[in-house]
Ligand SMILES: [Zn+2]
């Protein structure tokens with residue numbers, strides 16, 4: 001069965017867009033059963049948003065030395081953010097504390113909060 005161009009209403013911006021026969025064929029070949037629900041423009045901005053969510057670059061001032069720095073995550077609320085240099089100093093300090101006294105390692109230490117931001 002051949003495909004025919006089809007008009008779809010974008011669920012995001014409610015603009016009509018064309019789901020062309022060629023695109024339908026492509027979807028068919030890829031084994032995709034769901035029709036696109038968003039127009040190409042919204043699909044692109046969603047992809048960019050998703051990419052941005054993985055690697056958001058935020059400009060902040062280091063909580064330690066006050067220097068402007070960029071971090072690959074969105075700082076959450078009250079958590080202090082450090083520049084690279086200070087982050088490594090914090091890391092060393094936190095590691096030293098954890099190594100000498102694991103039982104009382106302070107996991108509220110800003111380093112661990114920053115680490116949590118970085119790894120989440
Ligand atoms: Zn749209």
Ligand SMILES: [Zn+2]
Nearest residue numbers: 062065083086
């Ligand atoms: Zn700093």
